[in-house]
Amino acid sequence: MIGRDLLGIEDLDRSDIERILQTAEHMGEIGEREVKKVPTLRGRTLVNLFFEPSTRTQTSFEIAGKRLSADVVNFSPRSSSLTKAESILDTARTLDAMDPDAVVVRHAVAGVPKRIADVLEAPVINAGDGAHEHPTQALLDLFTVRREKGRIDGLTVTIVGDIVHSRVARSNIYGFLKMGAEVRLAAPPPMIPAAVETLGVKAFTSLREALDGADVVMALRIQNERFAGSYFPSVREYAATFGIDRATLRYAKDDAIVMHPGPVNRGVELSHDLADHRPSVILDQVRNGVSIRMAVLYLISGRLHRGGVA
Amino acid sequence: MQEKAPGEPRGARNGPRTILDETGIRRTLMRIAHEILxxxxxxxxxxxxxIPNGGVPLAREIARNLRQIAGIDVAVGILDTTLYRDDLTTTAERPLLRLTEMPSAVDGRIVILVDDVVKTGRTIRAAMDALMDFGRPQVVQVVGLVDRGHRELPIKLDYVGKNVPTSPNENLRLRGDAGELRGRLELVLEPSDAADSDDSSRSARKGGGA
Structure with missing residues (x-):
């Protein structure tokens, strides 16, 4: 069952994921109406607590909340990964005293949303914590794939790039495996986590082999400024070895789709042409992100009254 | 199997009782089509x-009847009212959403809401709110295949299939395949929170502190 909080895909089972995707399917229709708003969360307050800036995810949650008529408050305290846990929890407790109905948390350190969830009355939704998880991103990716392919079960999904630092990769690995897909990883060896194959995925250092017969190609963002020189020799070399363009895409299935969590480094993870055109579905991912977050807010907020009257 | 079930072990005053069988439903919907015209x-x-799920096969049948009688093609939309329910703050478990599909604009139209069983009127209230988010109809009317009474809101039906006096803790539902007009309307006595009924009263009962 979907619990009080949404901290990671690891905690969900297949039926939870199905329920969220199913709900998102109906939420999408609201975005196509003239009045893109339903009264479901009227009088509820949603707080976006973003310790790490993220315009895209924050905006997506904000639009999702507003389409459900929640009051949305954005709160972005200054914080670094060095900030003591106590002061982060203080901030969270202060916020909690204002009685929000749900809190969306992003933080650069893995585990912070969980720590916050432990002290808050309000349910917590993880919007990305360090290299741990980014559950709503994986849900919107699953949703996008299912809409494109009609199913997830039995598909081959190849995730390319900085797996080891990527919460998107981790959440997607859990998500696609739970939904019955085969998951492959392709990256320079230092970017593949040790013992990752124990999760049930296959790791490749050859892009060509990893793409062979893939239905879905998911490129991850390379944080070039941070890693060039240590994880791979240069950005140019990375692009030449692991960048996806129309030529490398030929190794995948003819009808393969290309995904990216954004923002794309054009000419690095994806060629300029692929960043903007089919078979990449990047803008569909963004659009679907709003539906997924509406679904999550709807389902989570049904369990607001912890230990209260049924 | 429209038995009277005199010896039902539930101890119910009545076992499942058929209110309308398929022929009865078709006849009723034909009469309603004539009344609408x-x-x-x-x-x-x-x-x-x-209003899904029960209203869907009924609306399609009425549309077929209108085509047969008057040769007109009437648009059929589907409007899920779940996100407009007035009891969402009191239910712990979120109800499943259902399809909404509004193929044409409602502005200036004579919109006829179609539901299988109308009781408290709360579902119709939610449907009217939802409808207004799609535009400004000229007129809104309501078809109910069965009117059970027990109204909690000032809602009246424009076209009624059958008035069925019931006690509040009885459940009335359309048996049959979703989307297909098959099966029959049955009156069943059961606990108020059992079964996924399209009965509009569920909201009210839970809101009333069940």
Whole structure:
């Protein structure tokens, strides 16, 4: 069952994921109406607590909340990964005293949303914590794939790039495996986590082999400024070895789709042409992100009254 | 199997009792189609909007009847009212959403909401709110295949299939395949929170502190 909080895909089972995707399917229709708003969360307050800036995810949650008529408050305290846990929890407790109905948390350190969830009355939704998880991103990716392919079960999904630092990769690995897909990883060896194959995925250092017969190609963002020189020799070399363009895409299935969590480094993870055109579905991912977050807010907020009257 | 079930072990006053069988439902929907035509000056403005799940096969059947009687094609929409329910703050478990599909604009149209069983009127209230988010109909009317009474809101039906006096803790539902007009309307006595009924009263009962 979907619990009080949404901290990671690891905690969900297949039926939870199905329920969220199913709900998102109906939420999408609201975005196509003239009045893109339903009264479901009227009088509820949603707080976006973003310790790490993220315009895209924050905006997506904000639009999702507003389409459900929640009051949305954005709160972005200054914080670094060095900030003591106590002061982060203080901030969270202060916020909690204002009685929000749900809190969306992003933080650069893995585990912070969980720590916050432990002290808050309000349910917590993880919007990305360090290299741990980014559950709503994986849900919107699953949703996008299912809409494109009609199913997830039995598909081959190849995730390319900085797996080891990527919460998107981790959440997607859990998500696609739970939904019955085969998951492959392709990256320079230092970017593949040790013992990752124990999760049930296959790791490749050859892009060509990893793409062979893939239905879905998911490129991850390379944080070039941070890693060039240590994880791979240069950005140019990375692009030449692991960048996806129309030529490398030929190794995948003819009808393969290309995904990216954004923002794309054009000419690095994806060629300029692929960043903007089919078979990449990047803008569909963004659009679907709003539906997924509406679904999550709807389902989570049904369990607001912890230990209260049924 | 429309038995009276005199010896039902539930100890119910009545076992499942068939209110309308398939023939009865079809006949009733034909009569309602005639009534709609009688009372509508410009049938070209008609737009049938079904409340899922029970309203969907009924609205489709009415549309078929209108085509047969008057040779007109009437649009059929589907409008899920779940996100407009007035009891969402009191239910712990979120109800499943259902399909909404509104193929044409509602502005200036004569919209006829179609539901299988109307009781408290809360579902119709939610449907009207939802409808207004799609535009400004000229007129909104309501078809209920069965009117159970027990109204909690000032909602009246324009077209009634059958008035069925019931006690509040009885459940009335349309048995049959979703989307297909097969099966029968049954009156079943069961605990108020059992079964996924399309009965509009569920909201009210839970809100009332069940």
């Amino acid at each position: 009688e009372r509508t000056e410009d049938p070209g403005l008609l737009y049938l909007v079904a």
